Amino acid sequence: MFKTAIVGCGAISKTHAEALRSVKNTELVALCDPNTEKADIRAKEYGGKVYSSLNDMLDNEKIDVLHICTPHYLHVPMALEALKRGINVLMEKPPAISHDQFAELKNTCNATNAKLGICFQNRYNGAVVEAKRLIEEKKLGKIIGARAIVTWSRSGVYYTESGWRGQIDKEGGGVLINQSIHTLDLMTYIMGAPDKVTAQSSNFHLPGIINEEDSITAYLEYKDKTAVFFATTANCKDSPVLLEFYCENGSLRLEGNSLKVTYSDNTSDFKDYTVRSETGKACWGTSHTLLIGEFYECLEKTKDFPVTLESTVPSFNTMMAVYDSAKHKKSITPGEII
Structure with a gap:
């Protein structure tokens, strides 16, 4: 026990x-x-x-x-x-x-x-698991590019009532480290860390309430592909997270909990992986139970748990590179400390 x-x-x-x-x-x-x-x-x-x-x-x-x-x-x-x-x-x-x-x-x-x-429980989302399998098995060929879009809404009250959100020394940043870190993690979970990051950030709708970004844009450059990333909490409402991978022979579009696979002949497959929500906080994906269950199973059977600190290095280094690029107004290599 x-x-x-x-x-x-x-x-x-x-x-x-x-x-x-x-x-x-x-x-x-x-x-x-x-x-x-x-x-x-x-x-x-x-x-x-x-x-x-x-x-x-x-x-x-x-x-x-x-x-x-x-x-x-x-x-x-x-x-x-x-x-x-x-x-x-x-x-x-x-x-x-x-x-x-x-x-x-x-x-x-x-x-x-x-x-x-x-x-990082969204790695366990059904749509993500299937997309990663298709990419690893090269069912659509190699990835040539990707995009991610997170357009959510967070009011001033969301920040002021918390006692810590909106304060960079306590939160570490804004929309990137909080609301869209899962999306960046999924992008790097599938594609790895980029070679170079160029980014810009802004605080459009809550100046004077938060001292961090509510919106951020990043251009991620790899040796053989590129990706664009946009996240904001200045939208008027929460919209489904969009993550799309462009491949040599088609594309994979993850939107919310669904996956659409489009092939080179323009035929496509679509599946909604939405499951009954857990009781508790409403959030994108419902995979906390899967992740927590596997964590304890690995402890019991002395197996390696997949979502280790080491497994987060690509997303963490990319996140920090995005922040450093936006702050210093220059391109940054993930892992570079300035």
Whole structure:
């Protein structure tokens, strides 16, 4: 039986707690949040003792896995504390908000037997799994280009009520590191990191409320292909995420949870992979349960979990390159630290 705990009892913690209900051999024994009222709400529904301090919880509870569902800037410090104690960690995205954080987390992972998983759950979406299979098997030939579009809506209240969103020192950035990081991760999950990134960012609709970007555009250059990436939270409503790959003999268009495959003769196949949503936070994709279930299965069977910190290097380095390019107004190579 794996004894688990959750730190950070905001909206996404409910998705984790609900997913744990469907995972065999797990028991949620503790929840932690400095706002104990939030933790109390989760405890009443899912059980577990409430704490206001992570260290107090780790000192008093013998847990096997810590789920980190906190604001971005706390992800790495809390993961380090747990990993150094030999506690396995499943952490929400992003894996870090700086190169230094990422490096420290990587060094700690290499020095412990405890496992770290990152919640890039959209890798488990049915449409993504099928698209990746088709590309790896070269059913449409090699990729020659791609595009990604994320047009969502976030109001000023969304930021001001959180206490941390919209503040670059706590969030690490805006639409890229928060709302569209999953899309960038999927692009690099399938295509790898680019050789060069050129980007621009803006704050169109919330100046004075947030001190980070609400919109970002990037041009990604590879040796044999290119990609364009656009994300904004200045749209009037949320629209389905679009991710399209152009291949030698056709294209794959992922829109929301659907996949359209178009062949060179202009025939096409379409499938909607939407499944019943989990109870909890409404979000693109419904694959937290799949990811969390596999994390515990890998722990139980001592198998390698696929969504490791190392597996996020392409998306993390690309994300940081996009930010650095926009800030310094020049092209950046992913992994380059300036």
